[in-house]
Amino acid sequence: MDASRTAMSVExxxxxxxxxxARIAITPEEAERLxxxxxxxxxxxxxxxxxxxxxxxPMTAVIPNHLRLRDDVVTDGDVRDKVLSNAPxxxxxxxxxxxxxx
Amino acid sequence: MTDxxxxxxxxxxxxxxxxxxxxxxxxDAFIGAVAAAKPLNAFLIETPDxxxxxxxxxxxxxxxxxxxxxxxxxPIGMKDLFCTQGVETTAASAILKGxxxxxxxxxxxxxxxxxxxxxxKLNLDQFAMGSSNETSAFGNVVSPWRRPGDxxxxxxxxxxxxxxxxxxxxxxxxxxxxxxxGSIRQPAAFVGITxxxxxxxxxxxxxxxxxxxxxxxxxxxxxDVRDCAIMLEAMSGFDPKDSTSxxxxxxxxxxxxxxxxxxxxxxxxxxxxxDNMPPEIEALWQRGIDWLKEAGAEIVExxxxxxxxxxxxxxxxxxxxxxxxxxxYDGVRYGQRVLPEGAGLQDMYAATRAAGFGDEVKRRxxxxxxxxxxxxxxxxxxxxxxxxxxxxxxxxAAWEQCDVLLTPTAPSAAFALGEKSxxxxxxYLNDVFTVPSSLAGLPAMSVPGGVDKDGLPLGLQIIGxxxxxxxxxxxxxAIEQRAGFVARAxxxx
Numbered sequence: 001m002d003a004s005r006t007a008m009s010v011e012x013x014x015x016x017x018x019x020x021x022a023r024i025a026i027t028p029e030e031a032e033r034l035x036x037x038x039x040x041x042x043x044x045x046x047x048x049x050x051x052x053x054x055x056x057x058p059m060t061a062v063i064p065n066h067l068r069l070r071d072d073v074v075t076d077g078d079v080r081d082k083v084l085s086n087a088p089x090x091x092x093x094x095x096x097x098x099x100x101x102x
Numbered sequence: 103m104t105d106x107x108x109x110x111x112x113x114x115x116x117x118x119x120x121x122x123x124x125x126x127x128x129x130d131a132f133i134g135a136v137a138a139a140k141p142l143n144a145f146l147i148e149t150p151d152x153x154x155x156x157x158x159x160x161x162x163x164x165x166x167x168x169x170x171x172x173x174x175x176x177p178i179g180m181k182d183l184f185c186t187q188g189v190e191t192t193a194a195s196a197i198l199k200g201x202x203x204x205x206x207x208x209x210x211x212x213x214x215x216x217x218x219x220x221x222x223k224l225n226l227d228q229f230a231m232g233s234s235n236e237t238s239a240f241g242n243v244v245s246p247w248r249r250p251g252d253x254x255x256x257x258x259x260x261x262x263x264x265x266x267x268x269x270x271x272x273x274x275x276x277x278x279x280x281x282x283x284g285s286i287r288q289p290a291a292f293v294g295i296t297x298x299x300x301x302x303x304x305x306x307x308x309x310x311x312x313x314x315x316x317x318x319x320x321x322x323x324x325x326d327v328r329d330c331a332i333m334l335e336a337m338s339g340f341d342p343k344d345s346t347s348x349x350x351x352x353x354x355x356x357x358x359x360x361x362x363x364x365x366x367x368x369x370x371x372x373x374x375x376x377d378n379m380p381p382e383i384e385a386l387w388q389r390g391i392d393w394l395k396e397a398g399a400e401i402v403e404x405x406x407x408x409x410x411x412x413x414x415x416x417x418x419x420x421x422x423x424x425x426x427x428x429x430x431y432d433g434v435r436y437g438q439r440v441l442p443e444g445a446g447l448q449d450m451y452a453a454t455r456a457a458g459f460g461d462e463v464k465r466r467x468x469x470x471x472x473x474x475x476x477x478x479x480x481x482x483x484x485x486x487x488x489x490x491x492x493x494x495x496x497x498x499a500a501w502e503q504c505d506v507l508l509t510p511t512a513p514s515a516a517f518a519l520g521e522k523s524x525x526x527x528x529x530y531l532n533d534v535f536t537v538p539s540s541l542a543g544l545p546a547m548s549v550p551g552g553v554d555k556d557g558l559p560l561g562l563q564i565i566g567x568x569x570x571x572x573x574x575x576x577x578x579x580a581i582e583q584r585a586g587f588v589a590r591a592x593x594x595x
Binding site: 014015018019021022023024025026034037038040041042044045047048049050051053056057058059060062063065067068070079082083085086087088089095097098099100 | 200201202204205301302303316317342345346348349408410411414415417418425429432433434435436437438439441445446447448449450451452453455456459464465467468469471472473475481482484485486487488489490491492494526527541542543568
């Protein structure tokens with residue numbers, strides 16, 4: 001089985017930065033643990049660089065299809081209670097969240 | 103009297119129609135089987151009332167002389183990736199614990215309209231990410247299969263591990279699965295059942311918890327080809343709520359089943375003969391070739407030159423799409439919320455997602471975020487999408503020379519739980535034969551072909567042209583008829 005991997009080093013700081021982009025809190029210990037794991041996976045992925053893709057368009061649709069448009073009429077809505085039915089916290093018909101603005 | 107749980111979908115459908123037994127008797131038999139099978143951990147939630155209500159509707163309709171619905175009297179399992187109205191849907195993740203959808207997925211809704219009943223929600227790998235059902239937040243699924251003289255729990259495959267285990271253990275005659283990189287086909291192969299991933303766009307993705315939108319497809323899993331055809335007809339069809347849904351009529355796949363392959367060409371892709379391929383799998387592949395020849399097909403060797411790049415391309419594209427799809431789990435509108443003392447909104451997002459996502463999910467979100475981030479997007483994501491075009495072109499070229507392709511489904515039989523969880527890449531390699539057809543959106547199915555030296559099931563995969571599910575089902579039927587697969591997991595639970 002082709003599991004060719006080139007060494008790729010990913011720093012814990014990079015893991016922290018990416019986790020920040022992904023809005024997932026990670027501890028320094030987790031960043032240390034994840035860095036070689038991600039490096040391993042990314043190193044394995046590197047082999048894609050071998051492929052000559054000059055002149056090849058990236059695939060945008062798996063099966064050729066047109067994005068449909070529909071008539072601009074209201075066909076749904078007025079279901080506020082359903083929409084809020086799974087809210088972890090809701091008040092007065094709104095989702096509530098902690099303070100956003102400092 | 104036959105044990106009703108030994109019957110498949112067609113036999114149940116026809117038996118109920120013919121009055122051989124009532125739908126209620128069938129439902130009770132499977133409800134009992136489900137309740138007695140907790141050690142498998144295949145079901146996250148049992149819904150006997152739903153199955154009984156559907157059975158009653160079927161029996162009442164028959165008594166009133168009404169025309170029977172396509173799946174009247176058939177109870178099934180529903181992978182817990184499909185939103186079921188009023189019934190908790192978790193995608194096997196803590197982050198969705200307690201989420202009760204106020205709407206029904208299109209695919210599950212079609213099955214209920216067809217008369218099927220729901221026995222429960224089936225366990226899976228978390229957010230469909232995995233090949234062994236070891237990433238569920240609610241415990242591993244244990245395969246009903248064991249190696250002889252060994253009680254070590256085996257993997258049922260993944261991500262549709264609850265579905266595969268339940269069918270193999272006769273807890274339900276059929277179930278829904280989803281397949282993004284092999285998650286219907288590989289678990290089907292591991293437990294000796296049949297499963298098909300249709301052409302991308304055949305089944306609606308509305309209400310299916312999204313993993314990788316350009317790859318995800320719902321599909322049936324059942325004990326034989328005919329049952330899969332029956333289920334797939336009920337599950338397929340245009341849905342305006344899915345922008346990628348194909349606006350094409352659903353063919354009558356069951357009626358079109360024909361195992362005579364005279365005039366058909368079967369391609370054998372040479373790049374699927376990988377290094378260190380277990381000899382038993384090589385031998386099974388050869389037997390499959392012989393069976394299809396017997397069925398009248400011409401065998402052709404073909405080349406799919408970019409095959410080896412399919413897995414790395416997939417492990418860029420799928421995590422990238424997942425990182426986008428899973429951004430919605432933020433503790434605001436549904437699912438779990440973690441709100442540390444004094445936390446602001448961003449902290450709430452970060453804490454909720456850290457607590458709610460399992461390790462493999464986090465790993466894939468991080469990979470996806472990395473390959474999409476500024477400075478890396480072109481080198482990784484764009485390159486992977488270009489390689490994807492080349493992989494699709496390889497298949498297009500192959501269709502000049504053949505009508506279907508035959509390959510093994512998985513590079514091994516089922517492994518023990520825990521055996522591969524240390525190295526993510528070892529786990530990813532399970533998908534080596536299934537991923538290319540996922541990237542190209544092609545219909546593909548696994549049928550049981552034989553067993554290995556431990557008596558564990560091995561599967562053969564048929565890949566077909568876009569929209570040619572019939573060709574795939576027919577070749578699958580030709581193999582099924584000749585393979586004579588009757589091996590069955592011995593009940594240990």
